[in-house]
Each structure stands twice: as C-alpha cells, then as structure tokens.
Amino acid sequence: TQLLEQSPQFLSIQEGENLTVYCNSSSVFSSLQWYRQEPGEGPVLLVTVVTGGEVKKLKRLTFQFGDARKDSSLHITAAQPGDTGLYLCAGADSNYQLIWGAGTKLIIKP
C-alpha cells in the first residue's frame, strides 16, 4: 500500500514568516499534486508536478518534486493570512489513482 506522509501536521506562524511543508513517500509517483482546502469547502488544485526535480512557482508559493519522484515540498515566502488553510498533497500511482496525504493545517496570524 502506497502512503504519503505530510509534515508537519499543524503549523501556526506569524504573517511575513517563511515556511516549508513536506510530503514524503517510499513509493514512486507518476505525478504529484498540491491542493488547498478552506473550511467548509472542497480542496482546490494548486499545482501538478510531473518530472523529477521539477520546480513550479505560484506567486509566493514554490513547489518542488523530488528527483526520485517520491517526495515533494511546498515553500511559502512571506506568508499572508490568506494562505491559511489545509494543504493536501496527492500522488498519482501507476493506475493514475490519487493517493492522498493527511494534510498540513496552516494558520497565518496577522
């Protein structure tokens, strides 16, 4: 069974600080996605990374796929209160089914 472990599970920081959250597995994924979920809503896709070593930027968010396609990280620069939410990673297995991490709950305090 493929598993995706996210860390930390919970992170509370002040506005303006930088942070990194991680998504790790012992399995190789064909692609990896990051979603953000706000309270009372469904997850919304932020980015898909496909190639080992790939880096994608979305404004202040930087996503990286590990060289071996087993792990990924999300780095937020100068966090804003609007970044508050649950960040979920999901890896696509060989059958293109998504394997989900449990999420990192992020709170940015003004």
Next chain:
Amino acid sequence: DAGITQSPRYKITETGRQVTLMCHQTWSHSYMFWYRQDLGHGLRLIYYSAAADITDKGEVPDGYVVSRSKTENFPLTLESATRSQTSVYFCASSTRDAVNTDTQYFGPGTRLTVL
C-alpha cells in the same frame, strides 16, 4: 449553475437508516469520485466511476453503494448508516486530459452525522 454540486450540505440521521447523498456535475467529466474526510486520515476514496454504468471500489467501500446511470450524476447511498460513517463526504470529478495528470474538481461537501 456550472460546476459540481452536492446535496444536502448537512444531514443528521439515525443508526440503521438509509441515506443517499447526491452529486451532480455539469462539465460532462468522465470520471467521478466519492471521498470521505476524517481528522487525521485525509481523503479516503470510497468509490469511483470511469463512465456511466462503470463503477469500482476504492479504499473504504464497505457499507456504501453507488450508481451512475447518467454521466452527470453519481449518488452515494449508505444502506444502513452506522456511527462510524459520521464524516464529511466529498464528490469530485475529473477529466484525464493528459497522461500522468488527473486534476480533480471537488464539490463543497456534505457533512453527515449519524446518531
């Protein structure tokens, strides 16, 4: 309205009752999914469907039934609700428009409480 909708948004029921959660999408996406989300477990796949009349089990299918007679609808039925099925249920749809990608679009969720 365009998109993916779920109804009801909130439901309280009693143990042993049958409950049906509805999901409707207007994009004509071929794939649809049902997940449950519980604290500490993230999203767990219950059932999915690749097209009308094609359904398959996910990680946690026991106690649930699905059908897909039309592309746009994918109802989820709890045949005899149990307290352990108290959860938030999300429906999603996707179009596999490229190899290695599977962008899923989620509904707003149904919060189900079984007493």
